[in-house]
Amino acid sequence: MRSWCTALLVLATALACTRRAPFDPSATYQQARSLQEHGELQRALDLANRGLSQCGNPPNLEWCWKFRLLKAEVLLLQTKPSEASSLLPASAPSGNPEIQARLLFERGWLYYELPDYHQSELLLNEAFHLAQSHQLESLVAEIELRRGAVLARLGDATAGEQQFREALRLARQSRDTYLETSALGNLAVLEMAAGRYDEAVSSFQRVTALSGQLQSKSLEARNLNNVGYCYLQLGQPDKAAPLFEQAQKLALQTGVVKDAVIGLGRMGDWSESQGDYATALHYYERALETARQAHDDYWTAKWLYQAATMLIDSGDLKRAEEYNREALALEARMGSPVESLWPKLNVALIAEAREQFEQAQNAYQTVIDAASKLAGVRDPELLLEARGGLANLLAEMRRYPEAEAEFRRTLAFVNATRAELKNPDYRITYFASLIRFYQDYVDFLMARHRDVDALRVVESSRARVLAERLGEPNPTTPGAGHYDYRKLARASKTALLSYWLAPGRSLLWVVTPDRVQTFELPGQSEIGRLVAAYQGAIEGLRDPLHEDSETGRKLYDILLAPARPFIRPGSKVAIVPDGVLHNLNFESLPVTGSQPHYWIDEVTASVVPSLDLAYRRLARRRDADRGFRGSERAGSLLLFGDPSPPDEANLPNLPNAASEISGIRQQFRQAVVLTGAAAKPDAYAASKPDQFSMIHFAAHAEANHEDPLDSAVILSPQGDNYKLYARDVVRCPIRANLVTISACRSAGGRAYAGEGLVGFAWAFLQAGARNVVAGLWEVDDRSTAELMTTMYSELRMGKNPQQSLREAKLALLHSGRSYPKPYYWAPFQLITDSLNR
Numbered sequence: 001m002r003s004w005c006t007a008l009l010v011l012a013t014a015l016a017c018t019r020r021a022p023f024d025p026s027a028t029y030q031q032a033r034s035l036q037e038h039g040e041l042q043r044a045l046d047l048a049n050r051g052l053s054q055c056g057n058p059p060n061l062e063w064c065w066k067f068r069l070l071k072a073e074v075l076l077l078q079t080k081p082s083e084a085s086s087l088l089p090a091s092a093p094s095g096n097p098e099i100q101a102r103l104l105f106e107r108g109w110l111y112y113e114l115p116d117y118h119q120s121e122l123l124l125n126e127a128f129h130l131a132q133s134h135q136l137e138s139l140v141a142e143i144e145l146r147r148g149a150v151l152a153r154l155g156d157a158t159a160g161e162q163q164f165r166e167a168l169r170l171a172r173q174s175r176d177t178y179l180e181t182s183a184l185g186n187l188a189v190l191e192m193a194a195g196r197y198d199e200a201v202s203s204f205q206r207v208t209a210l211s212g213q214l215q216s217k218s219l220e221a222r223n224l225n226n227v228g229y230c231y232l233q234l235g236q237p238d239k240a241a242p243l244f245e246q247a248q249k250l251a252l253q254t255g256v257v258k259d260a261v262i263g264l265g266r267m268g269d270w271s272e273s274q275g276d277y278a279t280a281l282h283y284y285e286r287a288l289e290t291a292r293q294a295h296d297d298y299w300t301a302k303w304l305y306q307a308a309t310m311l312i313d314s315g316d317l318k319r320a321e322e323y324n325r326e327a328l329a330l331e332a333r334m335g336s337p338v339e340s341l342w343p344k345l346n347v348a349l350i351a352e353a354r355e356q357f358e359q360a361q362n363a364y365q366t367v368i369d370a371a372s373k374l375a376g377v378r379d380p381e382l383l384l385e386a387r388g389g390l391a392n393l394l395a396e397m398r399r400y401p402e403a404e405a406e407f408r409r410t411l412a413f414v415n416a417t418r419a420e421l422k423n424p425d426y427r428i429t430y431f432a433s434l435i436r437f438y439q440d441y442v443d444f445l446m447a448r449h450r451d452v453d454a455l456r457v458v459e460s461s462r463a464r465v466l467a468e469r470l471g472e473p474n475p476t477t478p479g480a481g482h483y484d485y486r487k488l489a490r491a492s493k494t495a496l497l498s499y500w501l502a503p504g505r506s507l508l509w510v511v512t513p514d515r516v517q518t519f520e521l522p523g524q525s526e527i528g529r530l531v532a533a534y535q536g537a538i539e540g541l542r543d544p545l546h547e548d549s550e551t552g553r554k555l556y557d558i559l560l561a562p563a564r565p566f567i568r569p570g571s572k573v574a575i576v577p578d579g580v581l582h583n584l585n586f587e588s589l590p591v592t593g594s595q596p597h598y599w600i601d602e603v604t605a606s607v608v609p610s611l612d613l614a615y616r617r618l619a620r621r622r623d624a625d626r627g628f629r630g631s632e633r634a635g636s637l638l639l640f641g642d643p644s645p646p647d648e649a650n651l652p653n654l655p656n657a658a659s660e661i662s663g664i665r666q667q668f669r670q671a672v673v674l675t676g677a678a679a680k681p682d683a684y685a686a687s688k689p690d691q692f693s694m695i696h697f698a699a700h701a702e703a704n705h706e707d708p709l710d711s712a713v714i715l716s717p718q719g720d721n722y723k724l725y726a727r728d729v730v731r732c733p734i735r736a737n738l739v740t741i742s743a744c745r746s747a748g749g750r751a752y753a754g755e756g757l758v759g760f761a762w763a764f765l766q767a768g769a770r771n772v773v774a775g776l777w778e779v780d781d782r783s784t785a786e787l788m789t790t791m792y793s794e795l796r797m798g799k800n801p802q803q804s805l806r807e808a809k810l811a812l813l814h815s816g817r818s819y820p821k822p823y824y825w826a827p828f829q830l831i832t833d834s835l836n837r
Helices: 025-037 041-054 061-077 081-085 097-113 117-133 137-153 157-173 177-193 197-214 217-233 237-254 257-273 277-293 297-314 317-334 341-353 357-373 380-396 400-420 424-433 435-447 451-460 464-469 485-492 524-539 550-559 561-566 579-583 611-629 657-665 681-686 726-730 760-767 781-796 801-813
Strands: 494-500 506-512 515-521 571-576 603-607 637-643 671-676 694-698 700-702 712-718 721-725 738-742 750-752 756-758 771-775 828-832
Touching: 025 041, 025 061, 041 061, 061 081, 061 097, 081 097, 097 117, 097 137, 117 137, 137 157, 137 177, 157 177, 177 197, 177 217, 197 217, 197 424, 217 237, 217 257, 237 257, 257 277, 257 297, 277 297, 297 317, 297 341, 317 341, 341 357, 341 380, 357 380, 380 400, 380 435, 400 424, 400 435, 424 435, 424 464, 424 750, 435 451, 451 494, 451 506, 451 515, 451 611, 464 611, 464 760, 485 494, 485 506, 485 515, 485 611, 494 561, 506 561, 515 561, 524 550, 524 579, 550 561, 579 750, 603 801, 637 657, 637 712, 657 671, 657 694, 657 781, 681 712, 681 721, 681 726, 694 781, 721 726, 726 760, 738 760, 738 781, 756 760, 760 771, 771 801, 781 801, 801 828
Parallel strands: 494 571, 571 603, 603 828, 637 671, 637 694, 694 738, 738 771
Antiparallel strands: 494 506, 506 515, 700 712, 712 721, 750 756, 771 828
């Protein structure tokens, strides 16, 4: 997935069949050009051939040239430059400047496809001056589009953008939808090329909306591939896959070879993003074969170096070098300074694999220097791969100071690129897709026995979007805060457990007031397998304490046993999970020994998104709390729940929701209760939630794995809407000390490296809540009502949310009824952005 397309977008559509009429050159030409603009290339070619066959009877040289040039243009759109070449001589009859200018334009296009960008630029410039001098504005716009594409291929994206914008101005001036759509599409491609993937997604969507009237399958295929590629770069492969598949179907329908070539390669990009290098190589080689058959050197070179990269990863250096050498030769002939850098990066990778370290270092540095000088082009993936590769190489060469400087430059670039993304959703997923660069730096520091520095880097990577929303500074340089986490443990009287999962090995840092201790854990796949098995046992109503639970014991031995000597019974513990550990309630792990018990019997546990965030928020939260406690709304409660079910079959009424709300309501004088039909989505914002110190939901919830901020609490119908979405919650600021989402799987929809579990709990923290209680799995309605009533009773008696939730859980656990199973008492956990005594 290391490529970007600057080719002009081709418009295609299916027009209704027309009756064959007597030959009229003007009507035939206009119909053929319309078909061409709408992407019906074969029908346009048939009409062009008909025009050529009949333009000489009676003889009409002008119309013969027009049909000849139109045929050449259609062949170029079909990626058949060799066939088009025979129709494009060096000169045309004098006397018709439009034909002369169009011939120059078509020849410039021909050299673009061959490709010979320098010759293409010369011809297009000549065509531009001729067309402009004769005020051929429509042709000028077409020429500007192609000039922009050539300049971009030559590495001057800034000048290319100027050409596209001028073409857009002329297209809008003449109300030419075809040219306007093409110009907008190419501007979107430049955004994609510059790594502005979120802007490109929006731009491509506007192109699709504008071109809807054209009903172009080819344009749709091109847009689907481009949007999918942007999603892939933004760390959203789940969104990209169906777009690539649909694009391939459309390419088969239209028969446009270039679309098929691009689509096959994009499927390779997707497979590579999933770590399936064998399948990626398969797609790249299919794309390569198709590009070669079409004599498309640009895409041939691209898929050559992509396939070479996969071969390097598999250790087949001989074939990789053969592919890459061919790519280098093609790129040298084409003269594209942008695309030529990727096979040069492969030169570094091959040299490094052969332990030719000096050669590899020079190759990495060449790529970095050249990429940094390109006008208007900053391919972030290329620079990250080069910088990250150089950092690891320098570490391997034991040039540690230089390696560390390069690691820090790499991560600063990651953070700067991420900060430029305008949509917080994209900033989350983009950062998660690049967490491996942090993992490499952490491994480097751990190998140097710099455990505390490694912890600082780890914590600086966490909860970045959350910290920004809460107004906290977030340094672009990892670990720049130099926080002493022992002070946080001391000030909050809390033991801190920070986990970091990685493929090779995972890590645990245990922080107490007087020390930081580090432990090596198994890789993330092994831990993930155990967590999934243990979660299945709990949701299957197993009792790990009284039944043989090897999985639970293994998890305890891996995750908690190393920390036990540093945590006294009765302690407060703050856990910073990572990856799949967000799906685990650590309190439910069985502690073996002479008196087996669950870990909750020993500690009061909470989850924090980031130690850096907790460190920075501790003092500020105390000041804010003093002001809030002094207000007349302190202790006030907003109760939402027991809604009218929108779908009785799939979302039946919760029989104990009413008693849960009643039991909580009776304990507080200042309470606003919204139930039944009043508990509708819009009522949340209308209730002014920023005025309440506690907010409680008792309803169904729906977690969304693909788009976590589309997770929703199910409320009463309001027209067709009955969902309060997490993204709606984010937009409504609050100051609540506690938000409770008493619903199934309400904690979050998906865990992202660098941000944690994103969903409802995250949304309420972003909105300003201090503590959020949310569920990890399906909950029992009756036990939940009892747990929540007890928790609020403890709160009313002055205990903090952490203590109150624990007491409520212990009451169920030791009730002597069926509730001792973790399924009943352990689904809810408390997530906080700060720690207090």
